[in-house]
Amino acid sequence: MGLTQRHLLRQLVPRLQRLRETNFYRVIQRTLMLTFPFILIGTFSALIQQTVLTKSGFFASLFHLSKWVPYYRYLHYPFDNLTALTLDSVAVVAAFGAAKYHAKLHQRDDQLAGLTAAIALLVMAYQYADDASAFNDLMLGTNGLTGALIVGGLTGEFFKWFGRPIRDDHDVHTGQILSRTFQSLLPMVAMLIVALLVSLGLNWLIINTQTEQLWENWQKYATTSHSVWVTFAMAALTLLLEIIGLFGPYQQQLAVNTPAMNANLNAALTNHSATNVPYPFTASTLYHAFGTFGGTGMLLALVIAIFIGSNNHNYHVVARWGLLPALFNSNGPILTGLPVLYNPIYVIPFLLAPLLNMAIAATAIAFKWMPPVVYPVPVGTPGPLIAFIGTDGNPVALILGGVCLILSVLIYLPFMSLAEATVSASVIKATMEGASDDA
Amino acid sequence: MLASSRPRWKGRVTMRKSINWPRRRRSLIVLLLGLCFIGLLIWPAFHWTRANVKGMTGRHDSRLSPIIMIPGSSASQNRFDGLVDQLNKADKRKHSLIKLTVKKNDQITMSGSLRPRDNEPVIVVGFENNKDGYDNIKKQARWFSLAFKRLTKTYQFNNFKAIGHSNGGLIYTYYLEHYFDRDDITVKRMMTIGSPFNFSEANLDHKTQMLADFIKYRDSLPASMTVYSVAGTENYDSDGLVPARSVEAGKYVFQGRVKHYTEITVTGDNAQHSDLPQNRQIVKLIQQYMLDKRMQPNRKRGLVGANPENP
Numbered sequence: 001m002g003l004t005q006r007h008l009l010r011q012l013v014p015r016l017q018r019l020r021e022t023n024f025y026r027v028i029q030r031t032l033m034l035t036f037p038f039i040l041i042g043t044f045s046a047l048i049q050q051t052v053l054t055k056s057g058f059f060a061s062l063f064h065l066s067k068w069v070p071y072y073r074y075l076h077y078p079f080d081n082l083t084a085l086t087l088d089s090v091a092v093v094a095a096f097g098a099a100k101y102h103a104k105l106h107q108r109d110d111q112l113a114g115l116t117a118a119i120a121l122l123v124m125a126y127q128y129a130d131d132a133s134a135f136n137d138l139m140l141g142t143n144g145l146t147g148a149l150i151v152g153g154l155t156g157e158f159f160k161w162f163g164r165p166i167r168d169d170h171d172v173h174t175g176q177i178l179s180r181t182f183q184s185l186l187p188m189v190a191m192l193i194v195a196l197l198v199s200l201g202l203n204w205l206i207i208n209t210q211t212e213q214l215w216e217n218w219q220k221y222a223t224t225s226h227s228v229w230v231t232f233a234m235a236a237l238t239l240l241l242e243i244i245g246l247f248g249p250y251q252q253q254l255a256v257n258t259p260a261m262n263a264n265l266n267a268a269l270t271n272h273s274a275t276n277v278p279y280p281f282t283a284s285t286l287y288h289a290f291g292t293f294g295g296t297g298m299l300l301a302l303v304i305a306i307f308i309g310s311n312n313h314n315y316h317v318v319a320r321w322g323l324l325p326a327l328f329n330s331n332g333p334i335l336t337g338l339p340v341l342y343n344p345i346y347v348i349p350f351l352l353a354p355l356l357n358m359a360i361a362a363t364a365i366a367f368k369w370m371p372p373v374v375y376p377v378p379v380g381t382p383g384p385l386i387a388f389i390g391t392d393g394n395p396v397a398l399i400l401g402g403v404c405l406i407l408s409v410l411i412y413l414p415f416m417s418l419a420e421a422t423v424s425a426s427v428i429k430a431t432m433e434g435a436s437d438d439a
Numbered sequence: 440m441l442a443s444s445r446p447r448w449k450g451r452v453t454m455r456k457s458i459n460w461p462r463r464r465r466s467l468i469v470l471l472l473g474l475c476f477i478g479l480l481i482w483p484a485f486h487w488t489r490a491n492v493k494g495m496t497g498r499h500d501s502r503l504s505p506i507i508m509i510p511g512s513s514a515s516q517n518r519f520d521g522l523v524d525q526l527n528k529a530d531k532r533k534h535s536l537i538k539l540t541v542k543k544n545d546q547i548t549m550s551g552s553l554r555p556r557d558n559e560p561v562i563v564v565g566f567e568n569n570k571d572g573y574d575n576i577k578k579q580a581r582w583f584s585l586a587f588k589r590l591t592k593t594y595q596f597n598n599f600k601a602i603g604h605s606n607g608g609l610i611y612t613y614y615l616e617h618y619f620d621r622d623d624i625t626v627k628r629m630m631t632i633g634s635p636f637n638f639s640e641a642n643l644d645h646k647t648q649m650l651a652d653f654i655k656y657r658d659s660l661p662a663s664m665t666v667y668s669v670a671g672t673e674n675y676d677s678d679g680l681v682p683a684r685s686v687e688a689g690k691y692v693f694q695g696r697v698k699h700y701t702e703i704t705v706t707g708d709n710a711q712h713s714d715l716p717q718n719r720q721i722v723k724l725i726q727q728y729m730l731d732k733r734m735q736p737n738r739k740r741g742l743v744g745a746n747p748e749n750p
Contacts, residue, residue, distance in 0.1 A: 061491075062483045262622075269499035307466040311459060316466050323473050375492050381484075382477050389488045398481070 009421055016345060016422040017429070023105055025342075027156075031097035031149060032339045035090050039142070039332040042087025043325045049079040051328055051380035058328070061378040087332065088137060091144035095121040098152025099159075108159040109166055112184045117155035120195035121148055128203040142332060145341070146245035154194070158187040220258075228281045228362060235287045235358060239351045242296045245341055258284070264374040274371035274391060281362055285372040289390055290361040290404055291354030293383025295331025298353040300383055301408030302334060302346075305416045308409070312420050328380045338419070345419045353408040360404060361387070370396040494595075498623055503596040504731055506534070507562045509583065511605025511633075512575075516540050516565030518604070522716045522725075523561050529726050535560035539589070541582035542567045547589050559731055562590065571606065573638075573649045579610045584618040591624065600729050601629040604716050605681070608634025608668075609649070612692060615664075616656040630667040630729055633681050633715050636689040641682035643691075653692045660692075665699040667728055669721060671710040680712035 019025055051057040053076035055066050066072050099117030104110040125139040139147055164183050222234040261284050264277040279285075294300025303326050306319040318337035325333055331340075340346045365372050373390030381389055384401035391397045510518035516538040523536050537551040537560055553560050564586045566579050603611040608631025615626065637643065637650045646654075670686040671678040683704070693700040709718040 062480070062487045265495075266499075269496050272496060304470060307463075307470045311463075313459075313462065316462055320466060320469050323469060327473055327477060375488060375495075378487075382480065384477060385480065385484050388481070389484050392492045393485045393488050 009418065012418060013421050013425050016418070017425050019344070020422060020426055027098055027101045027105070027153070028149060028342055029339065030101045031094050031152065032336045032341060034097035035093050035145070036333070036336045038086045038090050038093050039336050040321060042083050042090065043330045043332045045079050045082040046087055047325055047328055047330055047380070049076055049083055051378075053079060054379055056379050058378040058380040058382070088141040090142055091140045091148035092118045092121055094145050094148035095152040095155070098149045099155035100152075102153055102156025103159045103163075106156070106160045107165040108156075108163045108187075109180055109184045112181070112188060113155055113159045114152075116188045116191050117152040120155060120191050121151045123192065123195040124151070124199045124202065126199055142335075143246065149245070151195075155187075155191045158191045158194075159184065162187040162190055222283065231281055231283060231286055232355065232358065234283065235291060236351060236355060238287075239297060239354060240347075243341065243343075243347055243350050258282070260284075261374070264372070265376075268371075268374045274374045275368060277372060277374055280365050280372040285365065285374070286358040286361050287354070289373040289377075289387045290357040290401070292329055292386075293357075293401075293405055293408070294326035294334070295329045296354075297331065297340070297346075297350040298357065298383075298405075298408045298412075299331040299334045299340065300326040301353055301405060302338075302340070302349070302412045302416065304405075304409045305412040309413050309416060310420055312423060315416075315420065327382050329383055343419070345415055345422070349408075349412045349415045353411045356407060356411070357404040360407075361400065364396070364400055370394050370400065373397075495623065498595045498597050501595045501597055502558045503560075503594055504558060504598050504600065504627070505560050505562050505590075505594065505596055506600045506602060506729060507564065507587075507590070508602045509564055509579075509604070509607030509610050510569070511603075511607050512569055512571040514565070514569060514604070516563045518565070519561070519563050519716060522722060525717065525719070525722045526561075526726060526730075529722060530730060532559075533557070537562045539564045539586045540567060541565075541586050545582070545585055547586055549589070549593075553594065560594075573647070576606060576609050576613055576649070579606075580613040580618060583610055583614050587614075587619075591621070597623060598625045598627050600627055602632070602725065602729060603629070603634060604632045605634060605712065608632065608689075609636065612636075612653055612660075615661060616653065616659045619661070626661050626664045628665045628667070628729055630669060630725065631686075631689065632669045632721060633671050633678055633686060633712050634668065634689065635681040635685040636692060637682075637685040639682065639685065641676065641684040643684060643688055646688075650688055650691065657692050657696045660696050662697060664697045665701075666693045666697050667701045667703060667724070668693070669703045669705060669715070669724060671705050671712060671715045671718065671721075673706075673710055678710060678712040678715070 020029075052059045052065065053072070054060060060066060069075070095117040096114040100110040100114035103113035121139070121144075122135065125136045125144075127134060127136055138144060163186070166180055166183075222230070260279040260282045264274075264279055264282075264285075267277045268274040291298065294303060299322075303319045303323050306315045310316060310319075315338065318333065322331075322333040322337060325331070335341045340350065364370050370387075371391050371394060373387055375390050375392050377386050377390045384398070384405055387397035387401050388394065508519050510516070520536070523534060527533050533554065535551065535554045535557045537549065537553065539562065540548050541564070542548070564583055566582050568575065568578065601611050603609070608629075611629060611631070612634075615629075619626070636653065637645075638647050640647055666689075668686060668689045670681075670683050672683050673679045676683050687702065690700065690702065703724060705715070705718060705720045705724075707720070709715070715721055
């Protein structure tokens with residue numbers, strides 16, 4: 001076993017290392033690093049907002065906070081604000097970063113490129129409607145990361161095509177800065193025009209509302225279906241889309257009370273037992289209850305895998321910061337800090353761990369070892385407790401939650417080691433070449 | 440690259456040899472603390488879900504189905520005393536009468552009580568500030584939401600019937616559009632009696648701000664509700680105070696949105712606006728349309744709707 005593992009590492013590490021060192025991947029990684037602190041702050045703010053300051057939140061429900069905390073109704077406003085402008089606007093930072101690093105690679109004016117990309121993204125997200133909020137939330141939040149990277153990359157390309165290289169930054173006086181600015185004017189204008197055209201297209205052709213409707217219908221189909229196969233297929237699709245920075249049909253924020261959930265709850269209340277409900281295999285009984293410990297992709301398991309098996313200092317730091325959010329199912333810090341997003345190494349466990357857990361849960365429900373999750377669960381309930389609460393305190397559900405977590409840690413461990421080996425191989429190479437390419 | 444801040448390596452990629460124990464110990468302590476934290480939450484979580492499910496089961500199994508009434512402007516919580524008397528006589532049942540008054544400072548006083556084995560009490564919600572006008576209706580709708588919240592805490596019911604006289608119907612409409620959001624409680628039926636949806640404006644081309652708002656937010660009305668709009672008329676176009684056309688304007692709010700919308704016009708004795716709640720015809724309508732039918736042994740309970748449309 002040890003031998004084959006070493007053999008595999010020797011095979012895979014150089015390939016992954018080569019991928020890491022492509023310009024494309026470097027830009028993505030650095031951009032994600034740039035978004036990381038904003039996502040971290042935003043995640044903690046969202047955590048407090050959702051679990052403590054929302055009435056249906058986990059701590060608010062358990063300890064009846066709304067009843068005895070003074071001014072409880074107003075406390076969430078500052079956190080709403082902070083979350084909206086950090087976590088929910090992080091795509092702007094990503095657009096800035098992608099353009100900046102791309103321009104820097106080609107010795108263009110990186111500051112102007114970054115700012116142009118950020119503004120271009122805002123231009124595209126602007127909605128020409130009177131009553132809607134000014135910007136399209138989907139394009140600016142974490143779901144817009146991939147779009148932002150494309151906008152940033154395109155801006156960088158424009159600067160490469162239309163701009164001229166600049167010499168290094170030392171000892172420039174105002175005149176030189178001015179001439180440099182004028183050299184960047186052409187790519188800036190070109191990019192903004194493209195952004196305006198895209199925005200006009202989105203608004204006039206009603207692509208925005210149409211995709212939103214299409215998306216809503218699709219999600220409705222996904223969440224209302226109660227066939228085991230559709231549930232698993234949709235879960236796999238969600239996971240795949242999320243690891244490439246998009247959003248899938250089972251995304252947590254959008255999950256609402258579905259007819260199937262209501263039917264289950266009604267049946268359970270009528271029979272005074274949750275064992276025989278009409279739809280035992282749905283998104284809420286399988287995916288949300290057993291497949292999302294630590295947010296999409298069971299990332300709580302990855303955090304624990306790092307604690308147990310990693311020897312990389314940065315991994316430990318990110319994991320320690322990410323533990324608390326991951327306990328309450330926010331995966332932002334881990335997704336961008338390691339990063340897991342766009343990381344081919346983690347694709348397999350990111351899909352495998354949740355799907356395996358769902359399969360275990362489905363088996364347990366089918367053999368009636370435990371009832372399906374039908375009762376309401378507060379927002380932000382820690383992953384391993386979701387099934388416990390949702391089954392009215394069934395001990396088997398609690399044990400199964402623990403088993404699922406341990407299995408997921410075991411699934412993540414080898415992939416975490418592979419990622420770590422790739423990182424240290426790169427570090428060694430960089431140190432040997434004596435190159436320090438970090439900004 | 441990213442992870443280059445402190446390279447810890449000894450010449451080769453050897454993963455096992457360079458384990459940094461203090462760091463790992465720190466991380467494991469963090470992990471242990473995290474797991475203990477979750478562990479400590481198991482007990483409160485268990486209690487919460489048990490209490491929550493018990494509460495939901497109680498509400499779900501409850502057979503209580505109150506009739507909640509809102510009087511019109513310038514009327515108090517005693518407005519419907521005569522109506523309830525007549526109703527009790529006609530129905531040969533004694534419905535409990537519970538009265539709530541919401542003060543200007545959001546305080547609620549409550550009088551009367553639920554008699555044992557009465558599943559259909561009449562609850563009247565009055566307001567200290569019972570003045571007319573759209574701004575006051577908005578305020579009263581908020582006050583009603585407070586009273587309703589208090590009722591749901593005091594009595595476990597999963598459905599209710601709504602009756603609003605005059606502005607009471609408008610307060611109900613505003614409340615249902617802007618405040619009512621319970622999944623576990625349904626409005627079965629609503630009856631508005633002489634409610635001027637367009638205030639004193641008889642011409643339907645001139646929509647008041649209130650009517651425009653009602654129409655704008657009509658999609659928030661519960662779709663499963665049945666609505667009866669009763670108009671009284673002294674002459675051919677008014678009940679002496681409210682134009683029949685203004686009552687009729689309710690169709691723009693409800694028709695096509697709620698399950699059924701029925702307009703009823705009452706004429707004859709006691710068809711003047713303020714007399715409507717005592718009108719014998721209207722008492723009969725309430726008995727026929729709003730009250731639950733008494734259980735009949737040869738039929739299954741729950742399948743019997745009180746609507747004549749779907750028996």
